[in-house]
Amino acid sequence: MTVHTYDDTLRAFDWLQPGQVFVMTTGDNPRPVLRRLQSDRPRQFEWGILEDGPARYRVEIRRRAADEPRAVSEYLGWDHQRLSAILDEVSRLVRKEACQDAARSFAEFACGLNWHINAEETTLFPAFEQTIGIVDGPTTVLREEHRLIRRWMDEVSAALNDPTAAERAITGLEEILSEHNIKEEQVLYPMTDGALAGGRERDDLVNRIQVT
Ligand SMILES: [Fe+2]
Ligand SMILES: [Fe+2]
Incomplete structure (x- = not known):
């Protein structure tokens, strides 16, 4: 759906049932919309980037089932699953020899994963290093x-x-990605969540990761 104003976005979001998704397409960087949505509909949505400009931006906005404070484990774990589903689709298209469709789907996957990696390296890992106090440990391995x-x-x-x-x-990529995701989901994300003082702090970190 192409939306023209912030009010359109808000209306489209308010129509969603829990678990439903709408895709916003825009010619402008959507981060200012995200910041307003974070303040007008706090904790109520997930946000995944499908295309990140400069000519066109597409963002997937999913309504959460509840508006309880989020944790890093939930948000980035959800993003791992979202990206795995796109990569499965790329695999299916490759097996059908639908090269153009596979390339389109892979561009979406690469955009999402590049964003995810960038968000971890610029926002999550520094937060982990600061709260846990370990600099040359798990984050060094994960960056590599x-x-x-x-x-x-x-x-x-x-x-x-x-x-x-x-x-x-694709098989090579899936193998390294699944080992990497397990380490993050079983160690880094829960350690970060556990080290933050409470739900409010975890939710604030999720907001900062979202706007990366
Ligand atoms: Fe990662
Ligand atoms: Fe990750």
């Missing part, structure tokens, strides 16, 4: 894995016109 994950993304991107090579590269 991000570098390898980006290399696998380049491999997939370069192979999308060749289904056999693309399938092989």
Whole structure:
């Protein structure tokens, strides 16, 4: 849906039932809309970037079931699942040899994962390092894995016109990504949530991650 004003966005959001999603398409950077939505509909939505400009932006906004304070585990765990579902779709399209559709879907995946990695490195990891007090530990390992994950993304991107090579590269990417996600979901995210004083602090960190 292309929306023209902030009020359109608010109206479209208020129509959603819990669990439903709408995709906002806009020519302007949507982060100012996100900040207003965070203040007008606090804790009520998830936000995932599908296309990040400069000509066009597309954002997926999903209504949450409850407006309780969020935790890093919930928000970034949800984003892992969202991205895995897109990568599964890329795989399916590659197997059907639908190269153009696969490339379109992969562009969405790459946009989302690049955003996710950037949000972790610029907002989450520094928060972890500061609250836990460990600088040269898990975040160093995870940053190195991000570098390898980006290399696998380049491999997939370069192979999308060749289904056999693309399938092989997607399998490599899925393997490293699933190990990486497990470490974050079982160690880094819960440690960060546990180290923050309460629901309000966790929710504030989720807001800061969202606007990265
Ligand atoms: Fe990560
Ligand atoms: Fe992650």
